[in-house]
Amino acid sequence: MRGALRTVGPAVAVGLVTLSLPFWLIQQQYVLSIVMVTIIWAIAGQGWNIIGGYGGLLSFGHSVFFGVGAYTTALLTIHFGISPWIGMLVGAALAAVLGAVLTFPALRLKGVYFTLATFVLTLLFADLATHFSDFTGGDQGLSLPFVRNDPSAFQFDSKLTFYYVLTGFLVLATLIVALVGNSRLGLFLKASRDDPEAARAAGVDVTRTRLIGLIVSAALTSIAGSLMLEYLRFIDPTTGLGSNTGFIIGLVALVGGRGTILGPIIGAAVLIPSQQLLASAFSSAPSGLSGIAYAAIVIVIMLVDWRGLHHLLERLFRAIARVARRRPVPVEGSAS
Structure with a gap:
């Protein structure tokens, strides 16, 4: 029962919070757009978290899988008229294969060399x-053809409908990460991260474990790329495959708390709106000033707790709980 709660509980909590946002937070189309982009990056961060968090392999190449998902979906839709729902699955399968083939040699590298x-x-x-x-x-x-309100073509009558679809994908991604984290695979990934030599001595095939983790990670990140394509209705090398995309995917998990179920979601919820709001606030300022402010936010967070916002919030909640449990000290000499 406790295991099921640890697995399903975070996904349910994420679903309840995101489903409630339109009732108390999202009141404008601009805010809705920011939240939708945040959800997509959170899904990508969840994909990265499987190998970068549980597996401990710091990858800045996940934009490859992100782009493969986006380009596969776009090409199948444009040239063959295949539904994006199918194209998304094909892209995920292709990303998983590429992840296994392209990065298998790199799995034997250590530390910064893998990165x-x-x-x-x-x-x-x-x-x-x-x-x-x-x-x-x-x-x-590449630009996708526009078809008004055709769910089979991943086009809906309103942005709010699209938002609820994205919410479903975020819940699914969170559930997958929780399942991996509480499974035998997750245990082996964490062991390989903490002490590879000890894991091998205990009978864990570290390379095979990391390879399986990378396959799942690549497939989930690819789905985020397909969702970004459907949101923008457009994809190019910079958006889908650029180094900046790879940095954002890793950064939301690192800042949020890698190796935790909710870390990438927390990281995306803080970093992506901050990036959007800073870009708008400094639109008339000298070039690069918004980037400096954004970097300062990241640095401050990591200086306060290098493990990320998830652990920082845990520390805060524990401190509040200790204060709440503390009983008042009786004053000496007071009447009994």
């Missing part, structure tokens, strides 16, 4: 998408 290898993959795929312009649209990108 650098994944970053190089990001640069490589962005260049390939730009070069093969007849296939990918090059720098001009």
Whole structure:
């Protein structure tokens, strides 16, 4: 019963909170747009969290999987008329295969070398998408055809309907992360992260465990890329495969608290609206000032607690609970 609660509880909580937002927070289309983008990045962060959080492999190449999901869905929709719902699954399967094939050699690398290898993959795929312009649209990108209110084409009568669909995907992503975290795979991933040599001595196939984790991670991140495509109705190498995309995917999990179920969601809820609001507030300021302010926010958070906002909130709640449980000290000499 406790295991089921640990697995399902976070997903249910996320679903209840996100479903309630339109009733007390989202009152404007601008706010709705920010929240929708936040949800998509949270899903991508959840995908990264499986290998970067539980597995301990810091990857900045997840934009490859993000872009593969977006481009696969776009190409199947534009050239073959295949529903984005199917294209999304095909993209996830393709991302999983690419994740296994392309990064298998890098799994034997340690620390920063693995991170650098994944970053190089990001640069490589962005260049390939730009070069093969007849296939990918090059720098001009690909635009999806517009069909008014056709759920089979992932187009809805209002943004709010799309928001609720995204909420369903976020709940599903959270449930997948919780299932992995509380499973045998999650246990092996954490053991491989904490002490690979001890894990091998205990009989864990570290390379195989990380490979399986990477496959699940790539597929989930790919779905986020497909959702971003459906939200923007457009994809190009910078948006889908750029290094900035890879940094954001990793950053929301790192700042939120990697290796925790709700960490990427918390990180996205803080970083993505901050990025949007700073860009708007400093729109007339010198170039780069909003980026400096955004970086300052990230630095302050990590200085306060390098483990991320999830752990910071846990510390805060524990401190509040201790104060609430503390009984008043009787004054000496008071009447009994």
